[in-house]
Amino acid sequence: MSKIKVAVFGCGAIAERRHIPEYAANENVELVAFADPIVERAEKMAETYGGKAYSSYEELLANETVDAVSVCTPNYLHASMAIAAANAGKHVLVEKPMAVTTEEGEQMIEAAKKNGVYLMVGHNQRLMPPHVKAKEILDSGKLGKVLNFRTSFGHPGPEAWSVDGAESWFFRKEEAIMGAMGDLGVHKSDFIRYLLNDEVSEVAGFISTLHKEGTQVDDNATCLLRMKSGAIGTLVASWTQYRAGDNSTVLWCENGVMKIGTVEGDEVIVELTNGTVETYKVGAMATNEKQVPSGVIDAFVESIVTQTPPSISGEEGLRSLQVILAAFESEKTGQIIKL
Secondary structure: OOOEEEEEEOOOHHHHHHHHHHHHOOOOEEEEEEEOOOHHHHHHHHHHHOOEEEOOHHHHHHHOOOOEEEEOOOHHHHHHHHHHHHHOOOEEEEOOOOOOOHHHHHHHHHHHHHHOOOEEEOOHHHHOHHHHHHHHHHHHOOOOOEEEEEEEEEOOOOOOOOOOHHHOHHHOHHHHOOOHHHHHHHHHHHHHHHHHOOOEEEEEEEEEOOOOOOOOOOOEEEEEEEEOOOOEEEEEEEOOOOOOOEEEEEEEEOOEEEEEEEEOOEEEEEEEOOOOEEEEOOOOOOOOOOOOOOOHHHHHHHHHHHOOOOOOEHHHHHHHHHHHHHHHHHHHHOOOEEO
């Protein structure tokens, strides 16, 4: 078959370090165009990978024949760009959070359906090897029902990650809309829903800007979640874990405990109530400092090649976003928010 022609909107860190090189490594893909308002960034990608550079996504869509796009832009642009691409008949992979309101997310889903294209959200946590293994173990039933959990994602903040450092859009409220919760918290709401095969029914959020200066976006959040199954737990997102970041989850279950990402080298640990301890070395998770394939690009391409709707769909992305939005509503009102 002919190769899938892909364009990338936004040539910042996530595009440069993950989306673009992973597309380039996929034998089913031809990278044909890049768009960024700082056109030099798009030109750099075109020089490295081939294709053309544009200063706007509108110009790219008007001039290029592409099958699919990645939307790797500031949060407030995700919906408008994804909808424009879908309306142009392109499959869309959008970075998280997929949108900044429920209404935007619904409009994106509707645009994809109306135009017969796929909409996938870049929730790569589902695809990390330790998380895949943990899901397999939990689904086997050996641990029984999940009773209590904690899931956490933290790092020192976007200063070291973003191509613009401390001047990044991540810190500009009008472009980011949300900070650590949109960057990290939504990954964990998506992961816990996926891992437990369960939906969040109630949320209480404590969300603050504790340490980052000159910004109005949140840098820390701790949330209480009640799942429809009755399980209760915490979700933490932080941009101020300066010494060592954290991407770990612990489940306390009827028949033991499962620890994911708590011990380097033993990515999944199962401690059963009968005294048995099982450790699984399945490969590290991607971090900002250590890039390993995210799995998201290959999954998106596989969906298009096989004409199979992506498992990390717009609907899934929206449910995960709504947990985060509920946490903000809780922080604002001082109430527990029911979903």
